[in-house]
Amino acid sequence: MVSGTGRRVFGGLVHALVLMAFSVLLAFPFYWMLITIFKRTNDLYNLQNNPFKFNEKPTLEHLQLLFHDTLYLRWVANTAFVGAIVVLITLVLAVPAAYALARLTGRWGERLGIAIFLTYLVPPTLLFIPLSRLVAILGLQDSLWSLIVVYPSFTVPFSIWLLMGFFKSIPRELEDAAMVDGLTRFGAFVKLVVPISVSGILTVVIFSFTLVTQEFVYALTFISSEAHQMVGVGVPIFLVRGDVYYWGSLMAACLITSLPIALLYNLFLDRFIAGFTVGAVK
Amino acid sequence: MAIVETRKLTKVFKQGQPGAVNHVDLETREGEFLVFLGPSGSGKTTLLRMIAGLETPTSGEILIGGNVVNHLPPRERRIAMVFQSYALYPHLTVYQNIVFPLKAQKVKKELHKQKVEWASALLGIGRLLDRKPRELSGGERQRVALARAIVREPSVFLLDEPLSNLDAKLRASAREELEQFQKRVGTTTIYVTHDQVEAMAMGDRVVVLNQGTVRQIGTPQEVYDQPADTFVATFLGSPPMNLLETDDLIVGFRPERFLPSGLVAGSGSTDEIASRMKTEHLLLADVGKRVPLRFRVEYIEYLGAERILYGALEGGRFPGKAVASRIPSGVTERYEANSVHDFIVPESELKFFDRASEKRVAPKAIPWQ
Ligand SMILES: Nc1ncnc2c1ncn2[C@@H]1O[C@H](COP(=O)(O)OP(=O)(O)O)[C@@H](O)[C@H]1O
Ligand SMILES: [Mg+2]
Numbered sequence: 001m002v003s004g005t006g007r008r009v010f011g012g013l014v015h016a017l018v019l020m021a022f023s024v025l026l027a028f029p030f031y032w033m034l035i036t037i038f039k040r041t042n043d044l045y046n047l048q049n050n051p052f053k054f055n056e057k058p059t060l061e062h063l064q065l066l067f068h069d070t071l072y073l074r075w076v077a078n079t080a081f082v083g084a085i086v087v088l089i090t091l092v093l094a095v096p097a098a099y100a101l102a103r104l105t106g107r108w109g110e111r112l113g114i115a116i117f118l119t120y121l122v123p124p125t126l127l128f129i130p131l132s133r134l135v136a137i138l139g140l141q142d143s144l145w146s147l148i149v150v151y152p153s154f155t156v157p158f159s160i161w162l163l164m165g166f167f168k169s170i171p172r173e174l175e176d177a178a179m180v181d182g183l184t185r186f187g188a189f190v191k192l193v194v195p196i197s198v199s200g201i202l203t204v205v206i207f208s209f210t211l212v213t214q215e216f217v218y219a220l221t222f223i224s225s226e227a228h229q230m231v232g233v234g235v236p237i238f239l240v241r242g243d244v245y246y247w248g249s250l251m252a253a254c255l256i257t258s259l260p261i262a263l264l265y266n267l268f269l270d271r272f273i274a275g276f277t278v279g280a281v282k
Numbered sequence: 283m284a285i286v287e288t289r290k291l292t293k294v295f296k297q298g299q300p301g302a303v304n305h306v307d308l309e310t311r312e313g314e315f316l317v318f319l320g321p322s323g324s325g326k327t328t329l330l331r332m333i334a335g336l337e338t339p340t341s342g343e344i345l346i347g348g349n350v351v352n353h354l355p356p357r358e359r360r361i362a363m364v365f366q367s368y369a370l371y372p373h374l375t376v377y378q379n380i381v382f383p384l385k386a387q388k389v390k391k392e393l394h395k396q397k398v399e400w401a402s403a404l405l406g407i408g409r410l411l412d413r414k415p416r417e418l419s420g421g422e423r424q425r426v427a428l429a430r431a432i433v434r435e436p437s438v439f440l441l442d443e444p445l446s447n448l449d450a451k452l453r454a455s456a457r458e459e460l461e462q463f464q465k466r467v468g469t470t471t472i473y474v475t476h477d478q479v480e481a482m483a484m485g486d487r488v489v490v491l492n493q494g495t496v497r498q499i500g501t502p503q504e505v506y507d508q509p510a511d512t513f514v515a516t517f518l519g520s521p522p523m524n525l526l527e528t529d530d531l532i533v534g535f536r537p538e539r540f541l542p543s544g545l546v547a548g549s550g551s552t553d554e555i556a557s558r559m560k561t562e563h564l565l566l567a568d569v570g571k572r573v574p575l576r577f578r579v580e581y582i583e584y585l586g587a588e589r590i591l592y593g594a595l596e597g598g599r600f601p602g603k604a605v606a607s608r609i610p611s612g613v614t615e616r617y618e619a620n621s622v623h624d625f626i627v628p629e630s631e632l633k634f635f636d637r638a639s640e641k642r643v644a645p646k647a648i649p650w651q
Binding site for chain 1: 331334335336355356357361362363365366367369371372373382383385386387388430434
């Protein structure tokens with residue numbers, strides 16, 4: 001027999017242990033990146049050393065390499081620029097389209113919605129050859145605009161599909177009420193539907209932005225010059241020379257790029273989950 | 283204040299299918315409480331939504347305050363509507379919900395606070411203004427929805443089953459309150475319900491709808507006592523009117539008018555009758571000519587204030603016809619399942635309907651044996 005308090009203490013212990021295990025698991029990559037950034041190259045490559053701590057004095061040389069000898073900051077700026085515009089395009093196209101499909105076209109809306117979602121399932125590796133022809137015809141080779149044109153082709157369908165779920169979960173009577181209360185249909189959409197769906201819209205923003213930062217195939221094939229690289233391609237291309245890996249600088253680039261995204265996710269985690277589980281709970 | 287009128291108003295959702303609303307002609311009176319009553323699917327909501335401008339009529343006209351409003355969007359019809367689900371804006375507080383129509387209709391900002399306070403005081407929700415709708419009970423939500431409706435002082439109220447989400451007890455008190463409230467503000471109100479008790483209790487007049495057509499418009503008393511057809515006769519009243527079919531006629535009488543013969547004046551000495559009753563609620567006046575019927579009781583529902591006897595007629599012209607009788611609790615007579623009793627119906631209480639059209643016709647003499 002275990003007493004009530006005993007069981008509670010035991011339960012708390014298990015809870016704490018599980019949390020600790022996950023925290024270590026999730027924090028470890030960050031720790032590894034952080035320590036690698038400041039390790040001397042000799043320290044990194046010496047197999048006799050304990051890899052979890054500094055065996056020689058820390059150094060800033062890897063950071064110097066990253067910031068002075070590559071266009072890392074430029075790449076980050078490129079990525080942020082493309083990300084912002086793609087997010088904008090996605091919202092401008094997907095929000096009204098999803099609303100129209102959810103509300104105004106009845107049964108065909110649903111079928112069209114499914115068809116749109118199916119296009120999202122076509123793998124990018126299949127599309128990049130025809131799309132590169134398209135980019136060439138548009139004269140956008142080696143320009144960030146090539147990515148800005150191509151990325152919405154997969155952010156928009158997914159976002160439409162996600163937002164349709166949101167808009168459908170908003171009772172029609174709410175809009176009716178707003179229209180009786182004095183708004184136009186468009187006014188009801190802007191003042192009512194959009195604020196209520198803010199979780200879904202945030203999810204679309206985060207999803208589209210993340211996709212832009214991590215996409216590889218198009219960023220690699222459409223862009224050639226160093227100054228126009230996206231961070232996800234520029235870093236591996238210019239910090240892996242032949243078989244030489246600049247581990248310290250690579251890790252620095254990874255850490256600096258991933259931290260803001262990790263923070264963003266954390267900040268909006270609840271809303272993000274709500275975005276993907278819409279309709280699951282009332 | 284305004285009068286609402288519909289002329290041959292029709293709504294067909296899918297071509298080729300019967301309309302949800304068919305050729306409805308009706309006219310409210312100034313400040314009236316008009317109830318649309320009908321079973322679910324009878325077109326009440328569709329009719330109301332067309333008046334509100336949320337649904338486009340297939341044909342026909344809608345007039346508010348004497349002007350045709352068919353082409354006007356809802357926001358220009360000077361109406362307020364309370365929806366069955368209340369349709370409170372979930373992301374806004376109660377205050378923001380109530381002020382919403384004022385903002386949307388660009389009422390001067392200085393007036394907002396004062397008007398919201400007036401409306402919320404009227405409905406006793408002043409202390410809820412900072413809450414979100416999900417933090418309110420059903421009754422509170424209903425009040426907020428009403429406050430949002432009255433705050434801009436509309437010329438017509440449209441209410442779609444606003445009490446159906448409340449539990450039975452709350453519903454009775456909300457009904458009373460709503461009725462008082464309407465009398466106080468005096469705004470023309472159209473109220474949709476499928477609940478005959480609500481309709482009878484609240485309505486100045488009742489519009490009985492079935493399958494998108496108006497069956498009867500009249501005061502609660504008129505639709506109950508003078509039903510225009512067998513649908514109205516059976517839809518109102520519980521249990522419904524007993525109907526007996528014969529040749530080209532249908533004869534009907536209410537269960538509360540179908541009583542044991544010993545309990546009706548003229549069938550025994552007054553003392554005798556009085557001794558069999560505990561209260562004087564039962565009709566003791568002389569009812570004139572009576573129709574005697576033998577009634578086999580099959581089962582009995584005890585409802586406290588009354589008993590309902592279900593059974594069938596024996597012998598006579600309608601052997602085996604299922605009928606019901608409603609007996610007030612003052613009557614102490616015992617009834618057992620499968621016992622046969624002498625009952626009567628006062629002849630003046632009989633209603634006659636044409637069997638083909640089901641419309642009510644003038645009383646006729648029929649042979650009962
Ligand atoms: N948007 C719609 N599309 C198609 N049919 C509808 C629509 N709304 C209502 N109906 C149909 O119209 C009829 C009347 O519905 P409704 O007005 O909601 O009835 P009530 O409010 O009396 O229950 C029903 O048969 C219903 O199925
Ligand atoms: Mg309805």
